[in-house]
Each structure stands twice: as structure tokens, then as C-alpha cells.
Amino acid sequence: MAEVTYRPAHVKGEVRIPPSKSAAHRALLSAALCKTPCRVGPIDHSADMEATLNGVCAMGGTVKAEENGVLCIAPGTAPQSVTVDCGESGSTLRFLIPVFAALGIEATFVGHGRLPERPIGVYTDLLPQHGVTVETAGGLPFHITGKLQSGDFRVPGNISSQFITGLLFALPLLKKDSTVTLTTPLESKGYIDLTIEVLAGFGVKIEETETGWHISGGQTYRAEHYTVEGDWSQAAFFLSEAAISGGPIRLLGLSETSLQGDKACVHLWRQFGLSVTEENGVYVAENKNIDKPYRGLHGIAIDAAQIPDMVPALAVTAAFAEGETVISHAERLHLKECDRLLAMEAALKNLGADIKAVPDGLIIHGKPALTGGKAEGMNDHRVVMALAAAGCACTVTVTDAESIKKSYPGFFRDHKHLGGIADGIDLG
Incomplete structure (x- = not known):
């Protein structure tokens, strides 16, 4: 080494x-869920960004580099089954799993370094309660089949806010309304606030409640350009x-x-x-x-x-x-x-x-x-x-x-x- x-x-x-890695992860994924092309930038081409772009392409999107670090993300046809390499990025992995489930894409998530050992049990417990079959030996590879169903998603707030962010991306795509309910006090709240702000920039609304969040179903991601802050x-x-x-x-x-x-x-x-x-x-x-x-x-x-x-x-x-x-x-x-x-x-x-x-x-x-x-x-x-x-x-x-x-x-x-x-x- x-x-x-x-x-x-x-x-x-x-x-x-x-540019903020946290904001860029969120903006790139939101752009991939738009019905029309969206420009996101500037993007610093780190390994974690490449992992999220792998996910964008895995769901059928295309990525074109433009000037000054701007990427144009265009929608494509989602595959029926795919393997998603998340590199060593915990954000990529935890954001993408519920999104692929909401889109009904059969997917196997893999990763490198310490990522296969990092906590993923929240989804192992939660997704089968909402229509998704999960296959895992406790980490990665992590295989999902089925289509996510709306409802109440009860999530601990003290393990990783990334699980909550993943759900906030996915649940607006479902036909019916859903709620996310915290079972323990929330840590890293700033990351959730950032998620909600980015989603709002793409026309998606999340309503905070006393116990978590209410998410209206049937929403559509829309944006033409998103600027990533430092x-x-x-x-x-x-x-x-x-x-x-x-x-x-x-x-x-x-x-x-x-x-x-x-x-x-x-x-x-x-x-x-x-x-x-x-x-x-x-x-x-x-x-x-x-x-x-x-x-x-x-x-x-x-x-x-x-x-x-x-x-x-x-x-x-x-x-x-x-x-x-x-x-x-x-x-x-x-x-x-x-x-x-x-x-x-x-x-x-x-x-x-x-x-x-x-x-x-x-x-x-x-x-x-x-x-x-x-x-x-x-x-x-x-x-x-x-x-x-x-x-x-x-x-x-x-x-x-x-x-x-x-x-x-x-x-x-x-x-x-x-x-x-x-x-x-x-x-x-």
C-alpha cells in the first residue's frame, strides 16, 4: 500500500x-428517477461517486459528461434483473436497495473493502414485511426480488440515517401513501434534512411528523438542473x-x-x-x-x-x-x-x-x-x-x-x- x-x-x-459527496449522491439518484434528462454538477469523480453512477446505469440510465464537472443523466429502460457494484460506498448501497425494490427490479448488490460487513439488517428485517424477498448470508451479496409495497416502515434512528434516506427516495414512487416511523431517537438528522431538501429540488415532497415522516405516493421526480454545494x-x-x-x-x-x-x-x-x-x-x-x-x-x-x-x-x-x-x-x-x-x-x-x-x-x-x-x-x-x-x-x-x-x-x-x-x- x-x-x-x-x-x-x-x-x-x-x-x-x-462538491458535497452527500448532496451529490442524492442529486444523482434523484436525477436518475426523473422522466426527462437532468444535469447535475459539479461532481468530483471520487470512487464513491463512481459507485452511485454504477447504480444509475444499472437502473437503465445513461450518463454523459459535460463541461465544468456537470453530468447529464438521462432515463432509459430499466432491466428486469441486474447486479449492482456499490464499491465501498455505504450511501450507494443503502440508498439504492429500496429504490430498486420500488421499481420492481430484481437486483444483487455487491461491494468491496469493509462494505460487505457493514450493517444491512434493517432492510433484511423491513423489506420482507412490504412485499420484497431478501436473500443474504448477513451482508453482501444482498439479493432482492419482488416489488415494494406501501405501508408503515418502522426504522431505528440510531444505526444509520442512510436507511431512512433510501426509503425517502423510494416511497414517493409507490402508488399509495406510506409512513416512516422512528423506533429510536434519530442521529445524524442533518443528513435527513439534506435528503428532504434535495428531494424538494426535484419536486418531491416529504412531510415530517411527530414520529417520523409521511410520504405521499404517486409523486414524480422533475428537474432540469441541480447545482451541488461544497x-x-x-x-x-x-x-x-x-x-x-x-x-x-x-x-x-x-x-x-x-x-x-x-x-x-x-x-x-x-x-x-x-x-x-x-x-x-x-x-x-x-x-x-x-x-x-x-x-x-x-x-x-x-x-x-x-x-x-x-x-x-x-x-x-x-x-x-x-x-x-x-x-x-x-x-x-x-x-x-x-x-x-x-x-x-x-x-x-x-x-x-x-x-x-x-x-x-x-x-x-x-x-x-x-x-x-x-x-x-x-x-x-x-x-x-x-x-x-x-x-x-x-x-x-x-x-x-x-x-x-x-x-x-x-x-x-x-x-x-x-x-x-x-x-x-x-x-x-
Whole structure:
């Protein structure tokens, strides 16, 4: 596996944040369900995007690349039976399963990496109650036959919001009305809000209720063009770099009114002590206390229930912040591309940090400096990118560097553009 070595550097300048992977997944799938061609963009051609485009083509759609990262999605004839390769994308898998069921397409879903082991039991339990036959040994391959029937879909809210999003895409396609009822409190609500916003952009209405959502049947997806906003979860890596290196870093392409839950990164890094300001749509991150002990950063309490993807970047900043940082309600990170809690504990310990993984999160006691060293990237894009911020202050070699292609293929390029050093690999 390829390695990258980050070396100490003063990172500053301007970077355009790539389009939101979360919004793009949703927009591409919505476009595929339109009756007429729809243009979606910009799209960053990461491995996860390619997985969703595989799904678009598997349901009969065609994809044509246009200028400036825009894709034209045109409808086609849906096959009777198909195999769908979801790569390593949990979003692709969980969004597509109920959609194919609603369309009545017999499908076998396969995947790679850790995806075949990630939770899918919600659909194993739920779909047979609504007319769909499921065949699985507990993971992938996952085979469905039959056509989804409307009704009440009772879903836990604390496993993955992706199951709920998948149903919200599928149920408007059915003839009759349906409801989705939460059986446990909802986590990652921002992702559901984003789903509902994207669906509204395609003319599909979802009504929130006290216990979940009401979905009218017989709806039609309609749109001519959908613009994908910048990705707040990727912005978090540069906020961490600004906190540890000083900055200033100007972040372009982000929406102030975004419903992405990870927009909370602005508030959290401000709590650490980072200055983050916004003017005319440009966010400027600067640590004005970089010359003080602990870089002027101090530990905070973080409830990660709604923002699990930000935990790796938050953990790196916390390793340099004075006092204790407690990250809680992050149990789902045990089930991501790797066990991210154990991965961040091991990686930061190897660099000299005082960090302990607990069942639902991390406890970190910051140090003024880390010694550096080698860390396992665990084939996890967020682990590899998060450690770039640590590399602004000490030399860090990370394995599995190519894993960034999953979500942000241009990360090393953008890190270097800001003055960062990333030796040993060139992914653009």
C-alpha cells in the first residue's frame, strides 16, 4: 500500500472545497428517477461517486459528461434483473436497495473493502414485511426480488440515517401513501434534512411528523438542473490544519445556509480557539494565538451523534489542545470503513498523543507538541486526511494513502497548494 509522509509546514492560502459527496449522491439518484434528462454538477469523480453512477446505469440510465464537472443523466429502460457494484460506498448501497425494490427490479448488490460487513439488517428485517424477498448470508451479496409495497416502515434512528434516506427516495414512487416511523431517537438528522431538501429540488415532497415522516405516493421526480454545494465534512480537515499551523486559510465554495450537519465544524473549531469568519460566502480560518502555549487551543466536550464524520479531524486538533477533550456518542464509528475510534487512537498514540478510545468515543489530553512517527491509515480516507493536520507540526508517515480517492481525490494537491508537504505519493 502506498504511503504519504506529511512534514511540518505553515499552511495558508485559498482552497476551493470540493462538491458535497452527500448532496451529490442524492442529486444523482434523484436525477436518475426523473422522466426527462437532468444535469447535475459539479461532481468530483471520487470512487464513491463512481459507485452511485454504477447504480444509475444499472437502473437503465445513461450518463454523459459535460463541461465544468456537470453530468447529464438521462432515463432509459430499466432491466428486469441486474447486479449492482456499490464499491465501498455505504450511501450507494443503502440508498439504492429500496429504490430498486420500488421499481420492481430484481437486483444483487455487491461491494468491496469493509462494505460487505457493514450493517444491512434493517432492510433484511423491513423489506420482507412490504412485499420484497431478501436473500443474504448477513451482508453482501444482498439479493432482492419482488416489488415494494406501501405501508408503515418502522426504522431505528440510531444505526444509520442512510436507511431512512433510501426509503425517502423510494416511497414517493409507490402508488399509495406510506409512513416512516422512528423506533429510536434519530442521529445524524442533518443528513435527513439534506435528503428532504434535495428531494424538494426535484419536486418531491416529504412531510415530517411527530414520529417520523409521511410520504405521499404517486409523486414524480422533475428537474432540469441541480447545482451541488461544497462539502462541509471536507472543510473540517482544513480547519484542523489552520488550528495547528496558524493559517489563514480561505475556504471557498461553501454554503452559509447549508443543511449539512457537518456545518457544525465552524462552531466546534471556534470552541477550540480558532478564529473562523465569513464574508461574501468566503470562510477564513486563522489561529491568531498560534505563538501561545498549546497554540492557544483548549479542550472541549463534543457530542458527535449528529456529526460522526468529523471525529477524525476533531481528534487531531484535540491532541494539541490544552486540557481534556471528550468526544461522545460516536459508537457508529466502530462500523465505518474501519473502526475509526480504534484507528484514531492507534494513529495518534504512535505520534505521541495522549488518547484513549472508549465504547462511545475518545478521551484526549492535549500536549504542546507531538513527536511524530508512522500511523496506519486503515484504508480509511478520513483517517489519512485528518492526519495531514498533525503533519503540519511533526513528521507523520501514513499508510493507505490512496484511500483518499474514495471521497476527495484532489486532497493532496490542495494540501500542497496551501503550502503543505505530502511526500511519497502523487494522486493529483
